Amino acid sequence: xxxxxxxxxxxxxxxxxxxxxxxxxxxxxxxxxxxxxxxxxxxxxxxxxxxxxxxxxxxxxxxxxxxxxxxxxxxxxxxxxxxxxxxxxxxxxxxxxxxxxxxxxxxxxxxxxxxxxxxxxxxxxxxxxxxxxxxxxxxxxxxxxxxxxxxxxxxxxxxxxxxxxxxxxxxxxxxxxxxxxxxxxxxxxxxxxxxxxxxxxxxxxxxxxxxxxxxxxx
Ligand code: BG6
Ligand code: MG
Numbered sequence: 001x002x003x004x005x006x007x008x009x010x011x012x013x014x015x016x017x018x019x020x021x022x023x024x025x026x027x028x029x030x031x032x033x034x035x036x037x038x039x040x041x042x043x044x045x046x047x048x049x050x051x052x053x054x055x056x057x058x059x060x061x062x063x064x065x066x067x068x069x070x071x072x073x074x075x076x077x078x079x080x081x082x083x084x085x086x087x088x089x090x091x092x093x094x095x096x097x098x099x100x101x102x103x104x105x106x107x108x109x110x111x112x113x114x115x116x117x118x119x120x121x122x123x124x125x126x127x128x129x130x131x132x133x134x135x136x137x138x139x140x141x142x143x144x145x146x147x148x149x150x151x152x153x154x155x156x157x158x159x160x161x162x163x164x165x166x167x168x169x170x171x172x173x174x175x176x177x178x179x180x181x182x183x184x185x186x187x188x189x190x191x192x193x194x195x196x197x198x199x200x201x202x203x204x205x206x207x208x209x210x211x212x213x214x215x216x217x218x
Contacts, residue, residue, distance in 0.1 A: 001106075001107060002216050002217050003107070003108060003109060003160070003164070003216075004108060004109075004160070004164050004165065004166055004215060004216050005108075005109050005110075005111065005154070005155050005158040005160030005164060005165035005166070006103050006108055006109065006110045006111070006165075006166050006168075007110075007111045007112070007113045007151055007154045007155070007158075007165055007166065007167045007168070007178075007183070008110070008111070008112055008113065008167075008168045009046070009112075009113060009114055009167070009168060009169045009170060009171065009174050010112055010114035010116055010119050010122065010123070010137075011045070011046075011114065011115075011116055011170075012045060012170035012171065012188070012189065013093070013096075013168050013169065013170050013188050014092065014093060014096050014123075014126075014128065015087070015091050015092060015093060015122060015126060016091060016093055017083075017084070017087075017091075017116075017122065018041070018045060018170070020080055020083035020084065021041070021044060021052075021080060022036075022038060022041040022044075023079075023083065024076050024077075024079040024080040024083070025041065025044065025052065025056055025076060027079055028056065028072060028075060028076050028079070029056060029059075029060060032060055032062060033060070034059070034060040034061075036056065036059065040059060042193070043055060045170060045171035045172070045173070045174075046115055046145045046169070046170075046171025046172070046173040046174040046177075047115065047144065047145075047171075047173060048115050048138060048144045049073060049076070049077065049117065049138070050073065051144060052076075053069065053072055053073055053076065057069075077118075080118070081118070084118060084121065084122055084125065087122065087125045087126060088125065088126065088127075089126050089127045089128075091126060092126050092128065093203060093204065094203055094204060094205050095203070095204035095205045095207070096204050097128070098204070099204050099207060099212065100128065100131045102209060102212055103212065104131060106212075106216060108216060109133050109158040109159075109160060110131055110132055110133060110158075111132060111133060111134040111135070111136060111154035111155075111157060111158050112132050112134070112135045112136060112137065112154070113136050113150045113151045113153075113154045113167065113174075114135075114136070114137045114138065114150070115137070115138050115141070115144060115145060115150070116137055116138050117137060117138035117139050118138075119135060119137035119138070120135060120137065123135070133157070133158060134154055134157035134158055136150050136151075136153045136154045136157065140153060141153065144173070145171065145173040145174050145176070145177040146173045146174075146176035146177045146180060147177060147180075148162075148177045148178070148180045148181035150177065151165065151167055151177055151178055151181045151183060152181055155181070155183070162181045162182045162183050163182050163183070165181070165183040165184070166183065166184040166186060166215050167181075167183050167184065167185050167186065168186050168188055169185060169186070169187060169188065169194075169197070170187070170188045170189045170194070172193060172194065172196070175187055175194055175196050175197045176196060179196060179198075184198050184199070184215065185197045185198045185199075186198065186199045186200075186201065187199070187200045187201070188201055188202075188203060188204070189202065189203075190202075
């Protein structure tokens, strides 16, 4: 039986938390006196919390002291956690569970590769923690996507060679990280934005067993 390492990003791939990140950043921007649009939020996908705040402050033309910076980092996360608190399995994106179940049935190793420091509690909330043999998140990496570190650690945890791994990602930086790691990259979302991916899907609803079988066996 062939085995591949299947590595999933979290935000925007398994759950639609990108909207909660956006709302929390928007609130902070508004408090600081400027607007933050959904379009600008695209830049934040796959990007660490610290880097997001740096970009946000640049957008608002704000020079922060270290103390302010630290305060705003905490404030954003506290707001974000209020949304997470209310999450349950209804917030798993369509057909994600079906794909995870199929891969489990086929005995394929599965890992999470996310920039989020909130990954584990979110997976627990939506009841998907048990699907993952390894969870590599914002607490375990030193270098952010597009650096391939997060996916290389996941591959090593799964005892799979990078070229035998498949990454599901909704962020440009994530697709780039997978490509640099020499893994198969699958873009979930807008194929115009994720045009560097090996394969593109709008979401998991069009990903059939035939395609997954091909990934396992090729
Ligand atoms: C990524 C999101 O998964 O995690 C980013 O796409 C987010 O938008 C990053 O900034 C860090 O998340 P957290 O939960 O540690 O603030
Ligand atoms: Mg993502």
